Amino acid sequence: MKYGVNDHGYYGDFGGAYIPEMLYPNVEELRQQYLTIINDEGFKAEFNDLLKNYVGRPSPLYHAKRYSEKYGANIFFKREDLNHTGSHKINNAIGQILLAKRLGKKRIIAETGAGQHGVATATVCALMGIECVVYMGEIDMARQAPNVSRMKMLGATVRPASSGSKTLKDATNEALRDWIANPVDTHYIIGSVVGPYPYPDMVARFQSIISEETKKQLVEHTGKELPEYVLACVGGGSNAMGMFYHFLDDEQVKLVAIEAAGKGVDSGHSAATTFLGHEGVLHGSRTILMQTPDGQVVEPYSISAGLDYPGIGPQHAHLYKINRAQYVSVTDDEAMQAGLLCSQMEGIIPAIESSHALAQLEKMKFKSSDNVVICLSGRGDKDLDTFIKYFNY
């Protein structure tokens, strides 16, 4: 893999494991074992069986006919929204819970923004009968209330993160503090391609099933493995990394990552990390993050809780810096309109996160022969309240 991680956990200038000594034994244990465990035949068989029979994979690659007509290209949706629990997050949660079991861990912690990763983690913990604690920013608990209820019903404890800005980054801080205090029996299921090495690589591998399936499905639809364009939204970047993974080395495939511009990149209320960020260290990896000149992390803003994060995974920072993928941004308004359009033209209510990727179609020019794949990372059920308020239904 030309764009993969090196032995020290770096993608070019980005990555590494910038963690306090208290976390070292846990992270080191993972680093030493993750590849052996996930390449083990028994692990693969169990992982694939759960993906097939529990998650419902492969997720369809749907040829969106009315969209194709409208945008003048062959538009395909990779339907991660049809997965059990409603988003791509379950792929990673299944992978990590199986890994945690093999490491002998008795307790799981997770952070969540939109609640999708929290729900996915609570779900796999219920499935395996393992204790689950999910940290969620107080503000996110209010704006994603249905997911809080779902996690509780699944038997998880949801702990509010009331420090700092009370959103995803603070939930991540609280989860890291919990892990420091519980160094032996606990595994931290990080929900995106962020955090100290080996998390970015491990999560990318678990999500890479998205592009692995897409390649095969494209052959069925188009007779070719490779599309011209691949699009995905980026919060921390896990659905995008899963969607890009098996296309990275196919240089002719244009990769487009869509960040949340919030009220506009220059409005002071934005989460467009590559536009507003600088290189630094966040949550254990060297990456690009939004920060003050003094190195304090800046609170991002997006209408979408899942994209409301001040950094991106280190592999994205690398792909951005070397121009292997193009990073663009879409505002709240553009995303909300795109969500409505998809609902009414394709009969699919997308998550607001995924709506950001859909909105990018408006800004692109295609040839009629172009094949374009968009990762529909999640469904919009959790966002109905936000959609209803926004459109005054």
Add this chain to the structure above:
Amino acid sequence: MNRLNQLFASKKDNLLSIYYTAGYPALNTTVAIAEALEKAGADFLEIGFPYSDPVADGPTIQHSSEQALINGMTLNQLFEELTELRKRVTIPILLMGYFNPIVQYGIERFCKKAGELGVDGVIVPDLPMYEYEELYSSYFIDNNLSNIFLVTPQTSPERIRKIDELSNSFIYLLSSSSITGGSLQLTANIEDYYKRIKGMELKNPAIIGFGISDNATFTKACQYANGAIVGSKFVKLLSEEGYMEKIPGFIKSIKQ
């Protein structure tokens, strides 16, 4: 030889270090507090520079960091305040904080500035050993700054040996794997851990931190190490009215 080495050469037991957050409760108090602590009998000091996302800290130091940032504390401001340092304070001084503000300031520039101002060492919990050794150690060494590594009950003996090798003043022993502000635990396991470290006969002295808050915990810690560090308990004192006058009594209550 910096001031830390001189201190450890002359005094081997019951060393007391105090941590506090620069810019808390107000700007332009850093050197005055250091001066008061030296007069009261502290042996060396750790001055924290605040960060927005202090993952290794509990509520007390989180709060002091937040307030310090609201007050306008930055590395530039801290260095400005520290120009007075060596006119008024003679005991060893360490700076403690997270890596990102240092990265933005410039790592080499940070080390140079700290060295010029008479700072003796640095504690950066999230600067990993590999990166320190491969990329940055020369900046620290060239400026006569000791980089302090942490050790927890889970740190392996091989890693402790490596840390001992890379250290040149002291090793920071965590009383347990925890964030700051907890309480000292003395289970059989923890005693074993202290004894295990003592038995390794490391070349660097060991100082115990996290959870030291009064004479009882300080005395206990000093049975196993060369000294101990009080953090959150002192930061709490700084939130009280008339804290400057209370500093001598506070140090006395710990050392007795």
